[in-house]
Amino acid sequence: MSDLSFMEKLLDGVAVEWKTLGEVGQLIRGNGLQKKDFTETGVPAIHYGQIYTYYSLSTTETKSFVSPELAKKLRKVDKGDVVITNTSENIEDVGKALVYLGERQAVTGGHATIFKPSEIILGKYFAYFTQTTTFTNEKRKYAKGTKVIDVSATDMAKIQIPLPP
Numbered sequence: 001m002s003d004l005s006f007m008e009k010l011l012d013g014v015a016v017e018w019k020t021l022g023e024v025g026q027l028i029r030g031n032g033l034q035k036k037d038f039t040e041t042g043v044p045a046i047h048y049g050q051i052y053t054y055y056s057l058s059t060t061e062t063k064s065f066v067s068p069e070l071a072k073k074l075r076k077v078d079k080g081d082v083v084i085t086n087t088s089e090n091i092e093d094v095g096k097a098l099v100y101l102g103e104r105q106a107v108t109g110g111h112a113t114i115f116k117p118s119e120i121i122l123g124k125y126f127a128y129f130t131q132t133t134t135f136t137n138e139k140r141k142y143a144k145g146t147k148v149i150d151v152s153a154t155d156m157a158k159i160q161i162p163l164p165p
Contacts, residue, residue, distance in 0.1 A: 014164050021126075022157030025117040029086070029153040030075045033109020038064045043071035044106035048085045051098045051112070057127050058099040062106055074107035077114055082123045084130070087111040087150045094149050095139045095156075097127040113153040121163065129161055 021027065033047060044062035046055075054063050066074070077083055077100050088094045097115075100106055108114060117123045129135055142155035 016162035016164050018160050018162055020157060021115065021159045021161055024121045024161065024163065025115050025126075027153045027157050028075055028114045028116065030083075030108040030110050030112040030114065031073075033066065033070075033074055033107065037066050037070055037109075039067055041065055042067050044102060044104050045071070045074075046077060046083050046098065046100065046106055046108045046112070048083075048087065048109070048112040051083065051085050051096050052088070052093050055098045057097070057131075058101050058124065060101045060103075062102065066107060071107045074109060075114055077106040077108050078116070079103060080117065080123045082115040082117070082127050083108050084113045084115055084156065085111065086113055086152065086156070087148060089148060091140060091143055091149050092136075094143060094151050095130055095135065097130040099123045099127045113156055115156075121161075126161065134162070135159070 033045060042065040045064045045066045046062055047064060050063055079101055081100050083098045083100060085094060085096045115126060138159040139151050142151045143149050
């Protein structure tokens with residue numbers, strides 16, 4: 001059984017409360033990280049493109065690193081945060097999510113939004129939710145562009161999410 005069908009079966013028939021993503025956590029748009037900034041060691045870094053190509057649903061280690069100097073200027077990703085892609089060449093990849101479970105604080109750049117969950121939602125639950133048809137239908141409402149599809153952090157905050165009791 002896929003994660004997708006498991007999630008939808010899990011919520012089937014359950015009385016859920018619907019809230020917007022902005023009501024259940026804080027969304028922070030990334031800034032300024034480019035592939036050319038990567039170093040062999042340093043501060044853990046998550047590039048949005050790697051969420052499509054390298055990572056699965058969660059990670060404790062990053063593939064890439066940046067210098068401590070650059071990291072000071074970038075948005076911070078803490079353990080339990082979810083990094084969400086804002087931009088892609090297709091609607092399917094917009095909104096792909098990665099739960100960061102590393103002990104060391106990481107950073108991320110533009111074309112990504114950090115979801116910092118409140119105490120009423122787990123980051124991993126939200127990441128699983130991003131794989132459902134319901135989420136796909138929600139993000140389509142806010143997707144802009146033709147060659148490059150984008151869903152802004154502001155619009156991402158409007159996406160409805162079911163919260164089980």
